[in-house]
Amino acid sequence: xxxxxxxxxxxxxxxxxxxxxxxxxxxxxxxxxxxxxxxxxxxxxxxxxxxxxxxxxxxxxxxxxxxxxxxxxxxxxxxxxxxxxxxxxxxxxxxxxxxxxxxxxxxxxxxxxxxxxxxxxxxxxxxxxxxxxxxxxxxxxxxxx
Amino acid sequence: xxxxxxxxxxxxxxxxxxxxxxxxxxxxxxxxxxxxxxxxxxxxxxxxxxxxxxxxxxxxxxxxxxxxxxxxxxxxxxxxxxxxxxxxxxxxxxxxxxxxxxxxxxxxxxxxxxxxxxxxxxxxxxxxxx
Numbered sequence: 001x002x003x004x005x006x007x008x009x010x011x012x013x014x015x016x017x018x019x020x021x022x023x024x025x026x027x028x029x030x031x032x033x034x035x036x037x038x039x040x041x042x043x044x045x046x047x048x049x050x051x052x053x054x055x056x057x058x059x060x061x062x063x064x065x066x067x068x069x070x071x072x073x074x075x076x077x078x079x080x081x082x083x084x085x086x087x088x089x090x091x092x093x094x095x096x097x098x099x100x101x102x103x104x105x106x107x108x109x110x111x112x113x114x115x116x117x118x119x120x121x122x123x124x125x126x127x128x129x130x131x132x133x134x135x136x137x138x139x140x141x142x143x144x145x
Numbered sequence: 146x147x148x149x150x151x152x153x154x155x156x157x158x159x160x161x162x163x164x165x166x167x168x169x170x171x172x173x174x175x176x177x178x179x180x181x182x183x184x185x186x187x188x189x190x191x192x193x194x195x196x197x198x199x200x201x202x203x204x205x206x207x208x209x210x211x212x213x214x215x216x217x218x219x220x221x222x223x224x225x226x227x228x229x230x231x232x233x234x235x236x237x238x239x240x241x242x243x244x245x246x247x248x249x250x251x252x253x254x255x256x257x258x259x260x261x262x263x264x265x266x267x268x269x270x271x272x273x274x275x
Contacts, residue, residue, distance in 0.1 A: 061253075065200050065202035065221070066200060066202065067250040067251070067253040067254045070246075125221075132223065
């Protein structure tokens, strides 16, 4: 009960919706950095709403085509961090929709659709490789590089 | 300067490896569990084969690790994977939890099933001899 109240409060105090995607608070949780960052950049939790992180963390046995399972304790710890730092709202995404990828978000597609050349894409390999073009991505800085 | 600070911060953030085992000790443990001696040639064949029995994006170990374990590999999202061969990367096979975590994940992704203790012994035996 106390825990759920505390959790509720932490959600209320969570970040406002992203006003500006150029800067987001960096990942400050060691296990998240370590485990998520093993295969790809550890994406900042403010990019997705809590329901998205919940769905992602519930499906680690098939995480975008790979098994990324964690032991229960680590999984729970990472999920708690992601949920308490998630976005409260995502522009142009209704609450009934649960985006599974940051690169599926309308603003992301708009920003990248115009600007990313085939050559940049070749270098980055995938849209998950933020640091290929945004040198400050790990620190939450996404000014155009 | 900023970059140096970042590097230092990332170093500090990286948890120290447990260093609680060695390739030889792992091989011995898996051999005991399997009841058979490690077979490096079988490990090589398993590692280099295209299986296609797991998830479609990862038909083989070499999908991410390349066919040269002394060289770095690359995840599907473009992140570098340090070499698997201990001769190229002394940190390999020195942390029981890490070894079990990645065998667990990757055997499922590539083979669609868990690896047997014998297969783990075979693969580490092959990689250790490179």
